[in-house]
Amino acid sequence: MSPHHRRTLVVVGHGMVGHRFVQAAIERGLTETHDVVVVGEEARPAYDRVALTSFFEVGAEALSLLPEGEYDDPRVRLLLGRAVTGFDPGSRTLLLDDGHVIRYDELVLATGAAPFVPPVPGHDLTGAFVYRTIEDLEAIRDAAAGARVGAVIGGGLLGLEAAKALADLGLETHVVEMAPRLMAVQVDDAGGACLRRHVEGLGLTVHTGAMTTAVLGQERVTGLAMEVDGGLEARSARTSTSVDADLVVFSAGIRPRDALARAAGLDLAERGGVLVDAQCRTSDPHVWAIGECAAPGGRMYGLVAPGYAMAEVAVDALLGGDGAFTGADLSTKLKLMGVDVASFGDAFATTEGALELVYADAVAGVYKKLVVSDDGTRLLGGVLVGDASAYGVLRPMLATPTSAGLPLPANPEELILPVTSGGSGGLVLPDEAQVCSCNDVTKADIVAAAAAGETTRAGSTCGSCKSLTKKLIEDYFESVGKVVDRSLCEHFALTRQELFEVVAIHEHTTYDAVLAAHGTGGRGCDVCKPAVASILASRLGGHHVLDAAHVTIQDTNDAYLANIQRNGTYSVVPRIPGGEVTPEGLIVIGEVARDFGLYTKITGGQRIDLFGARMEELPAIWRRLVDAGFESGHAYGKSLRTVKSCVGSTWCRYGVQDSTQLAIDLELRYRGLRSPHKLKGGVSGCARECAEARGKDFGVIATEKGWNLYVGGNGGATPVHARLLVGDLDTETLVRYLDRFLMYYVRTADRLQRTAPWVDSLDGGLERVRAVVVDDVLGLGSELEAAMERHVGGYFDEWKATLDDPDKLRRFVSFVNAPDVPDPHITFREERGQSVPGEPTGPVSLGASIPVGAP
Amino acid sequence: MTTEQQTYVAVCRLDDLTRESGVLALVAGEAVAVFRTHDDQVHALSGYDPIGGACVLARGIVGTRGGVPYVASPLHKQGYDLRTGRCLDDPEVSVPTYDATVRDGVVLVTPGARGA
Numbered sequence A: 001m002s003p004h005h006r007r008t009l010v011v012v013g014h015g016m017v018g019h020r021f022v023q024a025a026i027e028r029g030l031t032e033t034h035d036v037v038v039v040g041e042e043a044r045p046a047y048d049r050v051a052l053t054s055f056f057e058v059g060a061e062a063l064s065l066l067p068e069g070e071y072d073d074p075r076v077r078l079l080l081g082r083a084v085t086g087f088d089p090g091s092r093t094l095l096l097d098d099g100h101v102i103r104y105d106e107l108v109l110a111t112g113a114a115p116f117v118p119p120v121p122g123h124d125l126t127g128a129f130v131y132r133t134i135e136d137l138e139a140i141r142d143a144a145a146g147a148r149v150g151a152v153i154g155g156g157l158l159g160l161e162a163a164k165a166l167a168d169l170g171l172e173t174h175v176v177e178m179a180p181r182l183m184a185v186q187v188d189d190a191g192g193a194c195l196r197r198h199v200e201g202l203g204l205t206v207h208t209g210a211m212t213t214a215v216l217g218q219e220r221v222t223g224l225a226m227e228v229d230g231g232l233e234a235r236s237a238r239t240s241t242s243v244d245a246d247l248v249v250f251s252a253g254i255r256p257r258d259a260l261a262r263a264a265g266l267d268l269a270e271r272g273g274v275l276v277d278a279q280c281r282t283s284d285p286h287v288w289a290i291g292e293c294a295a296p297g298g299r300m301y302g303l304v305a306p307g308y309a310m311a312e313v314a315v316d317a318l319l320g321g322d323g324a325f326t327g328a329d330l331s332t333k334l335k336l337m338g339v340d341v342a343s344f345g346d347a348f349a350t351t352e353g354a355l356e357l358v359y360a361d362a363v364a365g366v367y368k369k370l371v372v373s374d375d376g377t378r379l380l381g382g383v384l385v386g387d388a389s390a391y392g393v394l395r396p397m398l399a400t401p402t403s404a405g406l407p408l409p410a411n412p413e414e415l416i417l418p419v420t421s422g423g424s425g426g427l428v429l430p431d432e433a434q435v436c437s438c439n440d441v442t443k444a445d446i447v448a449a450a451a452a453g454e455t456t457r458a459g460s461t462c463g464s465c466k467s468l469t470k471k472l473i474e475d476y477f478e479s480v481g482k483v484v485d486r487s488l489c490e491h492f493a494l495t496r497q498e499l500f501e502v503v504a505i506h507e508h509t510t511y512d513a514v515l516a517a518h519g520t521g522g523r524g525c526d527v528c529k530p531a532v533a534s535i536l537a538s539r540l541g542g543h544h545v546l547d548a549a550h551v552t553i554q555d556t557n558d559a560y561l562a563n564i565q566r567n568g569t570y571s572v573v574p575r576i577p578g579g580e581v582t583p584e585g586l587i588v589i590g591e592v593a594r595d596f597g598l599y600t601k602i603t604g605g606q607r608i609d610l611f612g613a614r615m616e617e618l619p620a621i622w623r624r625l626v627d628a629g630f631e632s633g634h635a636y637g638k639s640l641r642t643v644k645s646c647v648g649s650t651w652c653r654y655g656v657q658d659s660t661q662l663a664i665d666l667e668l669r670y671r672g673l674r675s676p677h678k679l680k681g682g683v684s685g686c687a688r689e690c691a692e693a694r695g696k697d698f699g700v701i702a703t704e705k706g707w708n709l710y711v712g713g714n715g716g717a718t719p720v721h722a723r724l725l726v727g728d729l730d731t732e733t734l735v736r737y738l739d740r741f742l743m744y745y746v747r748t749a750d751r752l753q754r755t756a757p758w759v760d761s762l763d764g765g766l767e768r769v770r771a772v773v774v775d776d777v778l779g780l781g782s783e784l785e786a787a788m789e790r791h792v793g794g795y796f797d798e799w800k801a802t803l804d805d806p807d808k809l810r811r812f813v814s815f816v817n818a819p820d821v822p823d824p825h826i827t828f829r830e831e832r833g834q835s836v837p838g839e840p841t842g843p844v845s846l847g848a849s850i851p852v853g854a855p
Numbered sequence B: 001m002t003t004e005q006q007t008y009v010a011v012c013r014l015d016d017l018t019r020e021s022g023v024l025a026l027v028a029g030e031a032v033a034v035f036r037t038h039d040d041q042v043h044a045l046s047g048y049d050p051i052g053g054a055c056v057l058a059r060g061i062v063g064t065r066g067g068v069p070y071v072a073s074p075l076h077k078q079g080y081d082l083r084t085g086r087c088l089d090d091p092e093v094s095v096p097t098y099d100a101t102v103r104d105g106v107v108l109v110t111p112g113a114r115g116a
Ligand code: SRM
Pocket: A563, A564, A571, A572, A573, A601, A602, A603, A604, A605, A606, A607, A608, A609, A635, A641, A642, A678, A680, A695, A696, A713, A714, A715, A716, A717, A718, A754
């Protein structure tokens, strides 16, 4: 087609599917022949609605699917904040709400769905919300600030997600579900009961068999009225009851937004949705519909994966291809409130002759069910609650109307038994197995991409396939001989976390014992020795890193309790908790620096670093500092560095809490704590955040009501903002949660893994951290607190202890046989009035005439 | 016997050199790092880290890599074979070695690098 005959394609709706359509149109060359105009009613470009709830933690920007705000193809025009109010298939024009008319050659409807709000009295009171857009969540967050109790109508997948969000916003939360169990569409009675125990364990109140009859209140919501089933004994007795609530969220299902098509006279499906054929074409040949507004073959899909498939099919059809949408896998796997839930295939065993295999562990809160064919050779469906780790291997086995699935192994129950008692372990997936259902990526696609050094979209949408994808990539690299060894080093076939556990279980107290019991041969190296040193230091109270049993395994900075510099000298960093220092303290530091000729600099961590100390001078320098009341700042250790403060309410006209005091208290509490990587904290006195607390591993920001606790931030090579763990805490609870958070990190992180990547590496990410630290789902809370108490109780200043111990001081000499001769390799020059390292000299000989002391 | 006394410089007592660690000694004016491995072998290398450009090797972590006894430089962790001075991370680099031995509980080093 000549460029003079460019055609116009209009996409209505810039949601997840509309966006995918445009991406595919650009990638596959549709924009070579078509100008694309996208009209979106929401004010912002498409965003990840699947991850909507994380808005509360990461904010709107992080969710954006088009962070640049425009496509980098100039033939695509994005009109946002404008709705299409109607179109006329006869003249192929459409009308915008601002009065503009656009002529189209092809029209793609991607208008999505809208939450269904049952028409009960009071449904439109102030304080009643739905849960679909970022604006909805902003409104809910604002309303929650002045509210105490929230109720969610609907105990399905989205309802539970909304309920968790309300609970996280600090509301006492009720879930009201009409069906007799939670997630009635996906799980069976036993699975629902298991899920309910988890949900109630998090402190939410669940009402099942409860029909909302009215939202109570005059102008504002004050509560809910409902009718509740009497239960088994009294099946006739339905009782009326009510709960108080300051806000209500409707999550009672969705309805396709098919009004435009209806008004234009297009065919609709019986149960709603724009009726389309297998190519996503509507009853008008120039109008297409994709995503949640569409009903291919009369059926509407409330998930993103089928929508993405429709987007690809429609682009293909517009390019003249013959791709078809043939239905979709409605399997669901998600993490609700830190609980794994998966449901797939014929979860309710409706197939003739189907058999059920059930594994339940009420104590652990695990329920797993497989539905298999009558001869036991085919997997028809299943439900997993509490532990869905088997989902990855089960899904490709699933027999569906369009695929026979993989044959089941001889003992299918093995697939759901806990791994320790047999379990699914090393099952081999065939190439065509679909690993990512959101983006239709098979194992073969992933392996091919890995081989080409590329990536696929697998894992980028709901994330449930991430671990399997990662495993496949690792397996691939292993198969071509690249070592993706997760073991610490050649001496230990264990990760740091595993090593931590074996050290704890066997109560090892020395490196040699650990090496003898768990090593794979050899004497250890500069990787495992410091790692074990850190583990032992975290575990053993009253332990000095320079004790004879430990000194040779310390990392080389710890081994001299100072940071080595390029010329072999050391820096000295006294602790200055919270950055607060007296004039006398400053004077002492100044005098010491002057007397030893040390270069002096204010660090990025609100304290003072003295550089250029010869190793043998360290004890004398520290003698002066310790006598003046200073102690080690652990700048050399993988341990707590600083807790940065702002002046807070004591001085600042904006401050709402005493942030300096808290920063000092936290720094003193966690000083000396050895950890997988260094740790930094910050405390700001108000939301202006002058202490940059969100750039720290743990950050605290004062609020009117207390403290917000953020975790997992850092500056450095890959900056990340810390994310809100919990809000409005009193100081005591804050410290308790921090104790737990830090100890959990110390125990489970990898070597040299800072908190941000550690949080991301946990299955469930920040949710998991919250479940463990705040909700205490593992029941580890008091143990972690006790471990921290032991650390706090056992703390002593390691520099003072070194000065008091002649054995430890012996190592601080220039030459073992000539302690009075300074190392001639160290030279200085002057820069800006202070001394700095001179150029490297190469090996220097002093000549044989220097007198040497006898041994 | 007199020749032998001239040949060796006494560095320290073996008991004062912790297993799997090093000390820096002044041997005829040169800075020599002397190490004791877990099996009580002693090795002597130039103390100067040629990559880092500082005299720090004596302060490195001592262990084995693929069975080779080595020290890791405290500056950037390159490993050096304690027996040969060969850098395990860069075949172009090596450090001079010295003869070292233990006699009557005393660690002795021969002045002058091997092969120099
Ligand atoms: C002295 C100081 C720079 C300065 O002149 O201000 C400094 C100096 C060093 N930094 Fe830093 N960092 C200093 C603040 C920072 C900051 C700013 C802050 O803390 O607010 C950051 C970014 C924030 C963060 O860590 O999240 C920072 C990010 C790093 C990193 C990158 C960490 C990362 O996760 O990517 C390293 C490398 C590492 O730790 O592996 C590093 C490592 C180092 C080391 C320890 C490198 C080394 O092993 O020799 C430097 C020697 C310190 C010494 O000799 O005392 N330093 N370093 C600062 C000392 C702060 C203190 O009082 O303890």
